[in-house]
Amino acid sequence: AQTVTQSQPEMSVQEAETVTLSCTYDTSESDYYLFWYKQPPSRQMILVIRQEAYKQQNATENRFSVNFQKAAKSFSLKISDSQLGDAAMYFCAYRSLLRFGNEKLTFGTGTRLTIIP
Amino acid sequence: DTGVSQNPRHKITKRGQNVTFRCDPISEHNRLYWYRQTLGQGPEFLTYFQNEAQLEKSRLLSDRFSAERPKGSFSTLEIQRTEQGDSAMYLCASSSGQGDNSPLHFGNGTRLTVT
Numbered sequence: 001a002q003t004v005t006q007s008q009p010e011m012s013v014q015e016a017e018t019v020t021l022s023c024t025y026d027t028s029e030s031d032y033y034l035f036w037y038k039q040p041p042s043r044q045m046i047l048v049i050r051q052e053a054y055k056q057q058n059a060t061e062n063r064f065s066v067n068f069q070k071a072a073k074s075f076s077l078k079i080s081d082s083q084l085g086d087a088a089m090y091f092c093a094y095r096s097l098l099r100f101g102n103e104k105l106t107f108g109t110g111t112r113l114t115i116i117p
Numbered sequence: 118d119t120g121v122s123q124n125p126r127h128k129i130t131k132r133g134q135n136v137t138f139r140c141d142p143i144s145e146h147n148r149l150y151w152y153r154q155t156l157g158q159g160p161e162f163l164t165y166f167q168n169e170a171q172l173e174k175s176r177l178l179s180d181r182f183s184a185e186r187p188k189g190s191f192s193t194l195e196i197q198r199t200e201q202g203d204s205a206m207y208l209c210a211s212s213s214g215q216g217d218n219s220p221l222h223f224g225n226g227t228r229l230t231v232t
Binding site: 037 | 226
């Protein structure tokens with residue numbers, strides 16, 4: 001079974017600075033997807049960024065980028081120019097590409113990000 | 118696109134009572150998922166539907182839990198004889214199912230408190 005580990009329960013960053021959230025995972029599969037989801041307080045979870053494991057190029061979405069190290073099974077999220085609206089719980093998630101059971105996401109325990117004005 | 122809707126937002130019930138939650142996915146999304154999230158944890162997969170067919174169930178889904186999606190549109194999750202350990206946020210998500218990487222759209226969840 002796959003596992004996802006987020007070793008930072010809480011992080012804080014000064015507004016406009018850069019912060020990196022770490023995520024490691026364990027799998028025996030070679031093809032899979034990785035995601036970062038954001039869950040603001042009392043609001044729904046939304047997708048921030050996703051990475052296909054077969055792609056060597058790191059995904060980027062505006063101020064959000066990932067550092068995907070497949071051999072190390074590491075998938076960190078970098079947020080540049082942090083904004084107050086970035087404050088949320090951030091979850092790293094894994095999705096298998098096996099034909100059966102490929103629909104479910106396996107989530108880490110999350111990192112609570114605080115933005116300091 | 119009005120998003121995934123879940124009702125009720127909060128439910129407080131006494132131990133031993135039955136509860137039912139409803140999820141309305143984004144229209145035309147044929148895939149629907151239920152997750153459970155306890156305090157300080159990430160969401161855990163419970164079950165998944167493609168149209169009206171329930172294709173996968175987690176071992177977390179004990180016999181007291183049942184989910185349905187009768188016409189391939191909205192879904193219900195029922196918990197019978199609730200226990201205090203059932204207290205959690207129950208999240209519903211849907212996706213279009215187009216391709217392997219169609220993103221999940223989550224609802225706001227139903228928070229269940231069992232006293």
